[in-house]
Amino acid sequence: MALFGRGKRHGAASGEGCPDHKPCNKLAGIPLHDLDSRLRLVVTPIADLGSDSITAQLGGGLAALLVAMDLPGTGGAHAVPAHFTPRWNSAPPDLLARALGNMERDRVAIEALAGGNGGPALYVVTGQDGLPGAAHVLRLEQVLGQRLPHGALVAMPSNNRFYAVPIHSGDDLGLLDPLVSAVRGLAEQGPVLSQDAFWLHDGQLDPLNATVKNGELRYFPSDAFKQLLPQLRRDNAH
Template identity: 45%
Template sequence: MVGLLVIMGPDESGQRQQTYPVLGHVTARWNTTHPDLIRRAIENMRRDSVMVESYDQGEHSPLYVVVDQGVSGVAHLVRLNELLGDDLPHGAIIGIPREHQILAVPIRKARDLATIEPVLRLVQSVGSKASDRLSLDTYWFHQGRLHPLRAEMKNGQLEQIFPPDEFHRLIEQLPRD
């Protein structure tokens, strides 16, 4: 699958939204390419109403809350760098508790990894009450890919995470202060 085709139009209630997967082999029939389809999708997402709020976390990078009011939802992850105004060379700690909400803490220094637990708690608090729940876990978003951290809590405390090997290599490269 390369993308989603979203069709919106009226129905009895005044609104209708249908989503269809776009398979890779179809792009040639449409006289386009995968990168062109992605570029078009991002351009379409720029038309969505997206709110980005920043919350200071003292010695850690800020917590960003990205809320999409359009149809794209968490697909805005593909343009997170643009929304946060940051290149994110080390990625970000991400939570996606709801269909249209992204929580993000850019990883700039080693101390930003300490935000995994508070982000996880926030994700679980928000997601557990949401009718449009997406995930109760945290992720490492790096170079356009979302890696689950598979965080485990015990007695309300973060006990351990199971990140990919690439995450461990990142930790060794991060500036300490």
């Protein structure tokens, strides 16, 4: 699927029509043939987004924002405004899909913090080479190299890193408290995207609504997550 359609071509995306709009001016300086490979997704709080942003809603107050990366190694990124996309003869859903496809070529570091002797596994996934890593949660099965029919427990401390516990049995839920404690420990050092934990399934983050009550972590998950628990108990029984 070509990102740029068969319409009129230019050497670089024109900033004509919004000369005072800095995001458009930044994008205008990148040749169209180069922009294709620079598209990525960055996990961002919905509250920080503008009305003209191109996003895929993740749930839990977070979204995957379409950006064009700066030169390799600089780590900079420019949000792609929706009003800029007609110049490429492509719709926002196609651009989001292209960005996710580009990410398949990106390197990520995967660290296992638990999971020895076949027990529950907790992974930390971090972006490399100045490219954002958190949105790789959308391709978690590919990243971890395993099928996840029940999804995974996820924490999102930053737009470059996420924690994941694949759910294969009820035993994996035992890592939920350590997962929340890890991200809340990071929150004591500086801002995090979210201090909550999520159930990742079907490309969505379902908040587990972690709350400290009487000195203990308590969870108030959705009905959908509650319906998963009997299935996990049956799997454990086998």
